[in-house]
Amino acid sequence: MAVPPEAAGQAADSHGQAGSIRAQKPHLKRDRVVIRFAGDSGDGMQLTGMQFTAESALAGNDIATLPDFPAEIRAPAGTLAGVSGFQLNFSSSEIFTAGDEPNVLVAMNPAALQANLEDVPPNGVIIVDREAFTDANVKRAGYATNPLNDQSLDKFQVIQIDVTRLTTLALHGLGLNNRGVFRCRNMFVLGMLSWLYQRPTQSTVQYLEGRFKKTPEVLEANLKAFKAGYNYGETTEMFASSYEVPAAKIKPGLYRNITGNIATALGFVAAAVKSGRPLFLGSYPITPASDVLHELAVLKNFPVYTFQAEDEIAGVSSAIGASFGGAIAITTTSGPGMNLKAEAIGLAVKVELPLVITDIQRAGPSTGMPTKPEQADLLMAMYGRHGESPIPIIAASTPADCFECAYEAVRLAIKYMTPVILLTDGQLATGAEPWLLPDVDKLPPIKVEFRTDPTNFLPYSREEGTLARPWAIPGTPGLEHRLGGITGENLTGNISYSPANHELMIRIRARKVAGITQEIAPTEIFGDADGGDLVVLGWGSTFGPIREAVKQAREKGRKVSHIHLRYLNPLPKDLADQLRKFKQVMVAEMNMGQLVKIIRADYLINAFGFNKIQGRPFKVSELVTRINRALEG
């Protein structure tokens, strides 16, 4: 990364003046900081991270987050399996990723330290709760000796704080039991860091007031712990200074912080509202997709129907039924669920009903690593059904982009009367970024026109331009017809085993999907529009690291560019020509090389892959190294 690690106590570029009136300590400026909060699953690190993110957003920083939590809800306390992390990058300039490595690691116990230490650069800051480093906890984390007492942490700046004792003191007299006090430790830490980075605290106070409205004693405890942490930072000798990360210059407008799953849900609701039809979600709980179901389940008044089906197959099948009836029908899942839905998706292809299937990809095969991202479902989305069954595929590139992609998926599904697959992944789903709120009135129109005229009605007649068949919903007099999975005669849809007709229908559906290229804007090249030495081609959540890496390489004078795809099927019409402008084409993917296969097969372009399959996003540094290697030949 271009920016040197930040370090509390390191006063190299001190601006020296005092910060707020209250804080009499020096107040240093930083361009960007990466903090990782790590603790037991039950330590509330996700909440702490999200609140710090909200504070940083209000401070005007550009932000990017990466939660990292185990699939086990409550793994045994103090074990490596139970460590939950949340990384936040906040900056005074535009950023694209949550950062390769944390400048500051907050470790609530030895296991959290053990699990995250390898990512902390030399001279990085490590803040630990000293009291959590008991003999038992140290042993449970796999340490032979207490790392706070040996030399193993010498290359870092370790700040030891008795978080538990200080929280207990702060909450003295409130009548809380040990467990209740223990659960407020994260607020003490949040308060301390809020002081250290001079964050505005009102959003956290408001959040706590909302969350614990019904339990005033818990609210009081959390507020007290939060304020005690803040004051501790200010008054203790532990921190020589506080830091300021000034507001970033970002596009004016109204922002909110959003995760990919919430953005996906909102995109679907927006599409349904724009279309004037109810939204129906048929879904079966699966990590990391369930939050879309939760998000939509509370929006009944829009109206939104959510059906928690008995299994993945019923999830998609119920959605097809709802689509037959004229609803905006969607299903959400992750890889294993996609496998199960394949047959029903094929039915939707054959009967040409609008449907959006969202695959929030996770590391596979089989159960794999449910909470970790991967991009290995692309070829399944393309080809993972029997028979010739082309489906348009759209992939979101950032958490906020999930909104636009979900909306676009519905728009295409209806306009072309086809199932559409939306690909996101676990990183987008749970990661967050500031979202410039769209102007609802300016969203592209979504027009639903049901067929009503019985004159010359044919279920498989086609609209010129899109080749869409009519959407003729039950309840319409004179349009009674039968849909089915058996090959149907052109126009009538009546069962037909005519060989020529079978091929004709396959070709018509393929042409219809291919025709969606007319919806795709010309390919944007970040970098050298007229070509250069290397272009990095990506899709999905790799957008951030690729963009940052290409930016850094360009700052070093490299003739490297970035093309990022939203439409994966069909591919943009001009893509092949754009790629041919470059001497080398590198396709960076979190899989064994799936898009690169398509590019090579479809275009006969000698693209090469850069692949990572670790359930973790690319690091910017990894990409920069690979780019340099390619350019140095």
Added chain:
Amino acid sequence: MATALTRKDFISDQEVRWCPGCGDYAILAQVQKTMPEFGIEPHKVVFISGIGCSSRFPYYMNTYGFHTIHGRAPALATGLKVTRPDLDVWVVTGDGDGLSIGGNHLIHVLRRNVDLKILLFNNKIYGLTKGQYSPTSEVGKVTKSTPAGSVDFPFNPITVALGTHASFVARSIDVEQKHLGETLKRAHDHRGASFLEILQNCNIFNDDAFKDVSDKAIKADHQLILEHGKPLIFGKNRDKGIKMNVMRPEVVTLGQNGVTENDLVVHDETNLSLAFMLGNFEPPMPTPIGVFYAVSRPTYDGAINKQLDDAKTKQGEGDLKKLLLKGDTWSVN
């Protein structure tokens, strides 16, 4: 529609393609004959099926129809009925489609009590795939896939349905046209998931599987016609009945050993335990037909739509702009 509906209004222009002599013809004819009596116009009716011989059914009805994929018709129908409670939605399935590959969907649609009319044609065999044993085939059944005889213990569709607390459970027989028509009407009039098992003869792969209850010469001695509030009497001479011997049912003959009608079990459609007992009747006990169980409980589609209506009443129509603004927002100038 100004004029009354007739059978013809429900007959599609498609050629019926079941094997000659298949019991499905009789069921189709009876459904087409009964539909006009409901007074619902064909465009408001939807037939949804899975895969199998029975699942060809929708093509022959001049209503809306959807021939879907194997076993999934109940799930598809749920999505349709929930979002379109105005429609009259029927599911047509078979013993393979509904109880094997689609068993999961069937039990869940029944427990949820989605307002669907579910017709399960039970011929105890796989017909479309040419004669393998099905989940209702008897133990020992010799088929192409079980040359040494099936060792699978079969499902009993009635007790499976009762096990889900389905709110309407009935059985009829393809050739019992009058009884089938009446039972179809009962199934249709019920609010909630109606489960109707129709014993259906596959004359190609499992002929005479239900001979004892469909052969005119002997059926009266094997059919037990269930009627709510009436004693369980059967037999050619209406002289046999079902009596409880402590906790076990037994067949008795009226007039013998002093047995009178007063000693017989009186059918009660609202008694789940009785329904289970009758559902478990197997030869040499008579085969009950008619309504085993019928109770009223809230429908899934009704409850879901009520939640939506309540949300609208309480929160007003959804406001997209407000929704997007939820949570912490901040302005950048």
